[in-house]
Amino acid sequence: MIDSGFWAMGGHAAYVWPSYAIGVGLIVALAVASWRGYIAARDDVARLEAESPRRRRGQQGS
Amino acid sequence: MDGTPAPIPGRGNALHRFANPGRFMRFSGAVLPWLALAGLSLSVIGLGWGLVLAPRDWQQGDTVRIMFIHVPAAWMAMGGYVGLAIASFVGLVWRHPLADISARGIAPIGAVFTAICLITGSLWGKPMWGTWWVWDARLTSVLVLFFLYLGHIALSNAFDDIERAARPAAILALIGAVNVPIIKFSVDWWNTLHQPASVTRIGAPGIHVDILQPLLVTAMGFLFVFAALALLRTRAGILERRARALMAARAAEPAAAAATVTA
Amino acid sequence: MTRKRRRLWIVMLCALGLGTATALTLTAFEDNLVFFHSPSDLAAKQIPPGRNIRIGGLVETGSVDRATTGDGQLQIGFRVSDGAASLRVTYTGILPDLFREGQGVVAEGALTPEGTFRARQVLARHDETYMPPEVADALKRSGHWQPGEPPPPARDWNTLRPNAATPAGAGTARMTN
Numbered sequence: 001m002i003d004s005g006f007w008a009m010g011g012h013a014a015y016v017w018p019s020y021a022i023g024v025g026l027i028v029a030l031a032v033a034s035w036r037g038y039i040a041a042r043d044d045v046a047r048l049e050a051e052s053p054r055r056r057r058g059q060q061g062s
Numbered sequence: 063m064d065g066t067p068a069p070i071p072g073r074g075n076a077l078h079r080f081a082n083p084g085r086f087m088r089f090s091g092a093v094l095p096w097l098a099l100a101g102l103s104l105s106v107i108g109l110g111w112g113l114v115l116a117p118r119d120w121q122q123g124d125t126v127r128i129m130f131i132h133v134p135a136a137w138m139a140m141g142g143y144v145g146l147a148i149a150s151f152v153g154l155v156w157r158h159p160l161a162d163i164s165a166r167g168i169a170p171i172g173a174v175f176t177a178i179c180l181i182t183g184s185l186w187g188k189p190m191w192g193t194w195w196v197w198d199a200r201l202t203s204v205l206v207l208f209f210l211y212l213g214h215i216a217l218s219n220a221f222d223d224i225e226r227a228a229r230p231a232a233i234l235a236l237i238g239a240v241n242v243p244i245i246k247f248s249v250d251w252w253n254t255l256h257q258p259a260s261v262t263r264i265g266a267p268g269i270h271v272d273i274l275q276p277l278l279v280t281a282m283g284f285l286f287v288f289a290a291l292a293l294l295r296t297r298a299g300i301l302e303r304r305a306r307a308l309m310a311a312r313a314a315e316p317a318a319a320a321a322t323v324t325a
Numbered sequence: 326m327t328r329k330r331r332r333l334w335i336v337m338l339c340a341l342g343l344g345t346a347t348a349l350t351l352t353a354f355e356d357n358l359v360f361f362h363s364p365s366d367l368a369a370k371q372i373p374p375g376r377n378i379r380i381g382g383l384v385e386t387g388s389v390d391r392a393t394t395g396d397g398q399l400q401i402g403f404r405v406s407d408g409a410a411s412l413r414v415t416y417t418g419i420l421p422d423l424f425r426e427g428q429g430v431v432a433e434g435a436l437t438p439e440g441t442f443r444a445r446q447v448l449a450r451h452d453e454t455y456m457p458p459e460v461a462d463a464l465k466r467s468g469h470w471q472p473g474e475p476p477p478p479a480r481d482w483n484t485l486r487p488n489a490a491t492p493a494g495a496g497t498a499r500m501t502n
Contacts, residue, residue, distance in 0.1 A: 006114070010124035015189050019182040020109065023131040027287065030174045034294050041301035048308035117457035121423060126455055155332045192421030192448045198360035236340065240347045251351075253359040253381060255431055260453040266480040270456040274483070 083160055083300050090293040097293065101286030108134075108280030116276050126273065128186040133261075134281040135178040138288050139207060140242055142172030145292070146214065147239040150232035160296070162228035163303065165235065166218050167295030171288055173211035180204060191255060199248035200256035203241055210238035224306070361431045364410040374436040380414070381431040381450060382407040386472070389426055405430060405442070416444040423449035427472065456482060463487035 009016040112130030119126035146168045153161035183201070184194045195201065214231050221227040249258040260268040267274055351358065361381035362370070372378055388404035394417065401420065404411045414432050424430065429450035434443045454476045463485065464470040469477050476482070 009127070010118060012123060012125045012189050015185045016124055016127050019128045019131050019185045020113070022181050022185075023135060023178045024109075026174050026178050030171065031287075031291060034291055034298065038294055038298040038301070041298045041305060044305040045301050045308065048305055048312070052308055052312065117459070119455050120458040120461035121428075121451055122455075129455070151336065155336055156329055190421070190423055190449060190451060192423075193446075196360065196448070199358050236336065237343060239340075240343055244347075244351070251358075252355070253361050253363070255360055255448060255450055257451055257453040260455060263453065265478065266483055268452075268454040268476075268479045269483060270460055271484050272457060273455045 086160060087297060087300060090297055094290055094293050094297075097286050097290040101283050101288075101290050104279055104283030105287060106283070108276050108278075108283050111276035112280060117270075117272050119273070122190055125186055125189050128182050129273075130276055130280050132179060132182040132186060133277060134284040135175045135182065136204070137281055138284050139172055139176035139179050139204070140245060141285075142168055142175060142288060143207060143210070143235075143239065143242055146172060146211075146235050147242075150235035153228055154232045154236070159225075159303070160300070162225070162232070163299035164292065164296045165214075165228070165232060166224075167299050168292050169211050169214040169218065169235075171291045171295065173208065173215060175284075175288070176204065176208040176211055180208060193255075196255050198254040198256060199252045200245065200254045203245045203248050206241055207238075207245060210234070210241060214238075224302075363407040364405060364412040365407050367412065367436075368410050372436060374438045377433070377435055379431055379433045380405055380412060380442060381429065382411070384424070384426050384428050384430055385411055386426045388413075405432065413441040414444050414447075415441060416447050418447075420447055421449040423451055427474070452476070454479065456485075459487040460485050 007013060007017075109130055112127055116127065116130070118124050146165055149161045149165040149168060152158055153165060183204075187196075188194050214235055217231045217234055218224070218227045246259075248254060249256055261274070261277070269277065361379035362372075363382055364380065367378075367380060382405040385404040385406045388402075390402045392400045392402075394400050398417050399419075400415070400417050402413065402415045403426075404413050406412075414434075416432065416434075424447065429452065431448045431450050432442060432444035433446045433448075437443050452475065456476075460482055461470070461476075464477065464482055465472060469481060
């Protein structure tokens with residue numbers, strides 16, 4: 001049923017669907033990259049704070 | 063989050079108090095999940111509405127559905143640049159680190175929305191206008207916007223010391239801000255292949271409500287997605303700065319650090 | 326004056342200078358920034374035949390003629406009008422889907438010595454109105470919108486609901502604003 005009805009987009013499927021795929025794909029890719037960057041930074045800070053001698057004294061059981 | 067310079071007494075005090083990175087981390091941490099949820103759900107509802115329920119257009123048929131991605135992305139591309147310019151202005155004049163960090167965070171988001179705008183515009187132009195691309199004032203000025211974002215990203219990362227990149231990047235962002243009114247009014251000032259504005263034109267929007275409603279819902283969704291990503295990236299930038307400060311502190315006392323590690 | 330205040334003034338002055346410079350540059354290069362000329366522009370500017378230019382306007386209603394050349398290609402002729410002036414355009418090749426009478430077009434090519442325009446490429450230019458086909462039909466049936474004319478003011482139709490219960494052709498439309 002790809003060539004008729006809803007999926008055919010009146011014969012313009014080749015333009016409509018790639019627009020949605022690229023638009024959604026790029027936003028999702030950016031969101032994933034941003035989240036990974038955030039997690040990496042958060043883990044860096046946690047690791048450095050745990051390693052830091054001045055910090056360690058203030059924290060429990062490391 | 064401590065390790066932040068104390069607010070400088072004087073004129074900028076109120077600004078510094080509100081934009082204090084510690085406060086920002088608490089505030090953004092509380093708001094972010096809700097922004098992300100609102101952005102995701104409104105985007106999905108708006109795009110689904112546009113794809114399935116919205117009517118086709120009298121002259122453009124189903125290709126009008128590309129509008130539900132293209133136009134909100136274009137608004138975010140331009141609005142994002144305004145945000146970048148404001149952050150750069152604050153960073154340049156008041157030297158607030160949070161402004162510099164948020165400018166660094168916003169630029170890649172703006173670049174992605176501009177890329178979406180350009181790609182979907184091309185995919186819309188081919189079936190309707192008969193061409194993927196023309197060098198008219200609107201299309202060219204949006205391409206310039208894309209390169210301004212890329213230039214800002216490149217400049218922000220061009221220095222070994224990230225903090226030193228903030229000032230040249232902010233100057234670039236502010237110079238590029240002249241492009242924003244050019245994009246907006248290009249379709250009114252010069253003959254372009256691109257048609258003039260529909261939603262923000264004087265008088266009534268030239269869009270039937272059945273097409274306008276999903277467009278506005280998607281635009282709200284994209285706005286929240288943009289805001290959530292900007293907060294997330296700014297949070298990451300603050301944490302990266304904190305990590306750099308900790309690294310610097312450790313480098314400053316290598317003997318003590320080495321002693322604790324080997325002990 | 327504090328340092329912050331001074332920086333504020335410097336940035337504002339730079340912005341003002343930059344804005345002025347940009348405005349002057351754009352005004353000076355206006356001729357290069359327009360994507361196409363209207364038939365009236367052409368008449369005023371005396372552009373010589375053979376120079377590559379773009380012209381734009383609406384396809385005049387009733388002006389389109391099609392013929393097939395010896396090698397089977399579609400040869401098309403039409404008049405492009407901006408209301409005040411019009412120009413005959415000839416073109417051989419594939420037209421965009423949106424091409425029709427009353428539609429905006431931009432043609433790239435050159436003037437011929439005979440004073441017509443020989444196009445190498447024809448692009449469609451659509452206006453900024455978006456509405457369902459049923460609404461467009463209702464407006465045309467009810468006489469609010471003359472075929473070949475620009476659509477009526479948006480306030481008249483952007484909340485219009487064509488009456489679904491009315492048999493097609495009855496020509497009634499219910500205004501809901």
